[in-house]
Amino acid sequence: MVNQDLLCFGTTQFWYGKTPESFSCMLEAVDKYGIKKIDTAEMYGNGRCEEAVGDLIETFGREHLYIVDKILPYNASAKNMRKSLENSLKRLRTDYIDLYLLHWRENADLAYTAAMMETFRQEGKIREWGVSNFDVSDLEDLKAVRYGDRCHANQIYFSMDKRGVLFDLLPYMKQNNIKAMAYSSLDERIVRANLCADERIAKILKEEGISIEKLMLEYVMRHDVCALFQTRSREHLKKDLAGEHFDIERYMDLINEILPVPEYKVPLEKR
Secondary structure (H helix, E strand, C coil): CCCCECCCEEHHHHHHCCCHHHHHHHHHHHHCCCCEEEEEECCCHHHHHHHHHHHHHHCCCCCHHHEEEEECCCCCCCCCCCHHHHHHHHHHHCCCCCEEEEEEEEEEEHHHCCCCHHHHHHHHCCEEEEEEEHHHHHHHHHCCCCCCCCCCEEEEEECCCCCHHHHHHHHHHHHHHCEEEEECCCCCCHHHHHHCCCCCHHHHHHHHCCHHHHHHHHHHCCCCCCEEEEECHHHHHHHCCCCCCCCCHHHHHHHHHCCCCCCCCCCCCCC
């Protein structure tokens, strides 16, 4: 069965607008596989992806979905922040966002951003707020400002192939009660092909009757991290999600032998 709490459907496939194929794929992810979390951003397609999520909300009803949205750092300002949020809400056609993230840090004023996020939360326009692409030092800087300790989540690049966060970032986030979400959980096609080329990985897939995509998602979720994934193909969606949950713990020693966990600090990789 699909772990609904630790899976989130991404929406950059709507970058150039909604197509019947891509939208039906998202519909099936929600209706057939029970995915409730949907990730989008004002940057994606200049709002087109948010508009597609708005259509999804109209189809299923707001109460059945958990919406994650992101604001660009140059919009996290006195001039633009409230306007940016209102525009996102308008495109989504909803009164609130469940989790609102600062897309990356850049030159954003963390004190101002945290204060405004708290204001939006108190107004009911967002339920929780967080950040994306923040490493340990960034989270320390955020924690030092007023309301910074109320950061709910950090969305980061983490996959079977990119495991640097296991050394210090994920332990830090767990210690500070910051939820982790992983984008690019499935990496690039060439990465998946390289993993499949390893005879030991191929044996796991054959014995369990699963795809490399499902193994990669299970690996991320095994670390209590919400795995973001996306596809515009219903066939690929089935490869990602079909089949019963399997006991990945049986294979963790082998996986760590094939893909050793870093023993030193690795700067947070970003995409």
